[in-house]
Amino acid sequence: MRGMGSNYDPNKPVDWSVIKQIWPHLMEYKRRVGLALFCLLAAKLASISMPFVLKFVVDDLDTQQADSSLSLIAVPVGLLLAYGFIRLSNVLLGEIRDTLFGRVTERAMRRVGLKVFEHLHALDLAFHLERRTGGLSRDIERGTNGISFLMRFLIFNIVPTFLELFLVMAILWQQYSIDFALIVLLSVVSYVWFSKTATDWRSQFIREANVADSRSSTRAIDSLINFETVKYFTNEKHEAELYDQELSKWEQAKRKNRLTLFALNTGQALIISVSMTAMLTLAASNVAKGEMTLGDFVLINAFMMQIFMPLNFLGFVYREIKSSMINIERMFELMKVDSKVSDTSQAPGLNVQQGKIEFKDVAFSYDPERPILKGLNFVLQPGEKLALVGGSGAGKSTIAKLLFRFYDVNDGQILIDDQDIKQVSQLSLRQAIGVVPQDTVLFNNSILENVRYGCPEARDDEVKQAIELAHLKDFIEQLPKGYDTQVGERGLKLSGGEKQRVAIARTILKRPAILVFDEATSSLDSVSERAVLQAIDEVSRNKSSVVIAHRLSTIINADRILVIEDGQVVEQGNHESLLQKTGHYARLWHLQQSNQENK
Numbered sequence: 290m291r292g293m294g295s296n297y298d299p300n301k302p303v304d305w306s307v308i309k310q311i312w313p314h315l316m317e318y319k320r321r322v323g324l325a326l327f328c329l330l331a332a333k334l335a336s337i338s339m340p341f342v343l344k345f346v347v348d349d350l351d352t353q354q355a356d357s358s359l360s361l362i363a364v365p366v367g368l369l370l371a372y373g374f375i376r377l378s379n380v381l382l383g384e385i386r387d388t389l390f391g392r393v394t395e396r397a398m399r400r401v402g403l404k405v406f407e408h409l410h411a412l413d414l415a416f417h418l419e420r421r422t423g424g425l426s427r428d429i430e431r432g433t434n435g436i437s438f439l440m441r442f443l444i445f446n447i448v449p450t451f452l453e454l455f456l457v458m459a460i461l462w463q464q465y466s467i468d469f470a471l472i473v474l475l476s477v478v479s480y481v482w483f484s485k486t487a488t489d490w491r492s493q494f495i496r497e498a499n500v501a502d503s504r505s506s507t508r509a510i511d512s513l514i515n516f517e518t519v520k521y522f523t524n525e526k527h528e529a530e531l532y533d534q535e536l537s538k539w540e541q542a543k544r545k546n547r548l549t550l551f552a553l554n555t556g557q558a559l560i561i562s563v564s565m566t567a568m569l570t571l572a573a574s575n576v577a578k579g580e581m582t583l584g585d586f587v588l589i590n591a592f593m594m595q596i597f598m599p600l601n602f603l604g605f606v607y608r609e610i611k612s613s614m615i616n617i618e619r620m621f622e623l624m625k626v627d628s629k630v631s632d633t634s635q636a637p638g639l640n641v642q643q644g645k646i647e648f649k650d651v652a653f654s655y656d657p658e659r660p661i662l663k664g665l666n667f668v669l670q671p672g673e674k675l676a677l678v679g680g681s682g683a684g685k686s687t688i689a690k691l692l693f694r695f696y697d698v699n700d701g702q703i704l705i706d707d708q709d710i711k712q713v714s715q716l717s718l719r720q721a722i723g724v725v726p727q728d729t730v731l732f733n734n735s736i737l738e739n740v741r742y743g744c745p746e747a748r749d750d751e752v753k754q755a756i757e758l759a760h761l762k763d764f765i766e767q768l769p770k771g772y773d774t775q776v777g778e779r780g781l782k783l784s785g786g787e788k789q790r791v792a793i794a795r796t797i798l799k800r801p802a803i804l805v806f807d808e809a810t811s812s813l814d815s816v817s818e819r820a821v822l823q824a825i826d827e828v829s830r831n832k833s834s835v836v837i838a839h840r841l842s843t844i845i846n847a848d849r850i851l852v853i854e855d856g857q858v859v860e861q862g863n864h865e866s867l868l869q870k871t872g873h874y875a876r877l878w879h880l881q882q883s884n885q886e887n888k
């Protein structure tokens with residue numbers, strides 16, 4: 290499944306195998322889980338003994354009253370105190386259980402959250418270009434919450450509630466008659482059957498509501514990310530309408546959700562009321578016949594309340610467990626997405642000795658119907674500076690992305706020092722290459738930290754040295770907050786040229802063996818550009834480097850220039866030799882020169 294939510298089938302049955310995935314997390318804290326289970330059992334015993342104490346209290350009062358020679362009725366203090374104590378310990382044991390188990394669920398949430406995060410980073414660029422951030426983060430959030438819920442309720446509600454039911458039935462049968470036990474059995478069976486059927490029917494509406502929820506959140510985030518664009522075109526109203534469309538779908542889904550919940554709750558209440566009435570009628574007639582005491586009546590009433598409360602809760606828990614499962618499933622589906630770019634098993638690290646880069650008959654397309662590169666061939670000798678020029682959309686940035694292995698080639702090979710980049714680990718490949726991308730996006734952090742990102746272990750003075758090399762020092766020092774200046778979300782508080790220089794400083798700090806500059810100076814004025822070009826020359830001295838540029842004046846000194854057109858190399862050579870050829874390059878050069886003169 291690629292592109293979350295696109296082909297999501299709301300009628301698919303729930304995948305119960307998610308429980309298997311959760312099991313190891315329970316085993317991580319065996320002792321805690323064991324203790325929590327012990328508390329649970331003790332609390333259940335306490336709750337089962339409560340009706341008995343109540344019965345003794347009532348019977349005690351009743352016999353005293355019957356024996357009317359006594360004018361003063363003694364209060365059974367001991368029994369009442371015992372009742373209070375049992376009630377308190379019941380509640381306390383429940384609290385201790387939850388406190389103990391909290392740690393287990395939180396650890397599981399942490400582990401799963403991290404796993405999903407790491408998985409997302411391991412996916413290829415194509416996935417991330419298709420994904421919708423808002424929806425994705427909602428899916429993960431709901432999924433991890435679902436895990437915590439599932440763990441808690443499966444262990445602490447479903448299993449113990451059934452245990453209690455059996456105990457109560459056994460007690461009723463043994464103490465009174467099988468009729469009582471049968472009524473309980475019948476009502477429990479019909480209750481469970483009804484709840485399950487109704488809940489299964491409802492799960493499609495829960496899914497619909499979730500999909501609608503993710504969509505509206507995606508819409509809102511996408512729109513807010515594009516805040517500036519929305520303003521440029523005064524499309525606030527349009528955006529609000531689109532968002533409202535999604536919200537209204539969500540509202541409708543929620544409405545169905547609510548109405549079906551109403552039906553479910555009503556049905557459950559009906560079953561409970563009918564069986565409660567039947568039980569009490571039977572008990573009352575037994576009391577009237579003198580076969581049971583008043584205390585027995587109270588005991589049966591107390592037991593029924595005690596069973597139906599968790600049973601009622603069970604309905605809620607089953608519903609919630611189902612919706613948690615659906616949420617978890619959606620998150621795990623994300624985990625099943627495979628990266629299109631992956632390491633071969635035990636891929637060795639890339640060994641860069643000289644930095645020779647070779648593209649051999651490389652063919653590539655983003656979309657099978659539209660080839661971008663059609664049999665590209667070139668060799669970059671160790672230490673050479675190679676320039677790529679060509680029209681917009683010719684595929685220059687694509688070449689850089691392929692070298693970095695954001696995508697795999699469809700055909701042909703890319704070799705670095707005679708090692709196919711497909712055969713080496715992605716990590717080692719990417720460590721060896723430094724890229725200054727065409728559009729730099731920064732983290733919402735300080736300038737200093739953004740530059741340090743190139744090498745997180747770097748000391749402050751090393752970071753500052755890189756900043757100086759990238760000709761960013763003067764700019765930063767005149768800022769009121771200097772190096773601590775926050776750059777805003779995605780770096781939007783910096784100018785285009787400043788961002789480019791941050792990107793260059795980062796790459797300088799990374800010290801890679803191979804450098805790629807994709808329009809790295811396109812946003813700079815001529816003075817800064819000259820300075821930065823000089824810096825680029827310094828850092829790439831004796832290193833293989835690829836420079837992509839539109840302005841040919843910036844690449845005159847390249848060792849070799851490739852002119853890319855229509856997915857192929859149409860000309861290559863150095864500046865002088867290409868000018869003499871009077872081909873594409875010469876034409877472009879003269880065009881740009883005359884533009885310069887006209888300015």
Ligand SMILES: Nc1ncnc2c1ncn2[C@@H]1O[C@H](COP(=O)(O)OP(=O)(O)OP(=O)(O)O)[C@@H](O)[C@H]1O
Binds near residue numbers: 656679681687
């Ligand atoms: N992720 C993508 N999915 C589909 N098509 C893409 C993708 N990225 C780029 N393209 C297309 O591939 C072609 C080559 O893009 P590329 O970015 O390599 O061009 P470029 O030579 O760097 O152009 P420019 O000089 O404008 O930066 C373009 O037509 C572009 O529309």
Ligand SMILES: [Mg+2]
Binds near residue numbers: 685687
């Ligand atoms: Mg480009």
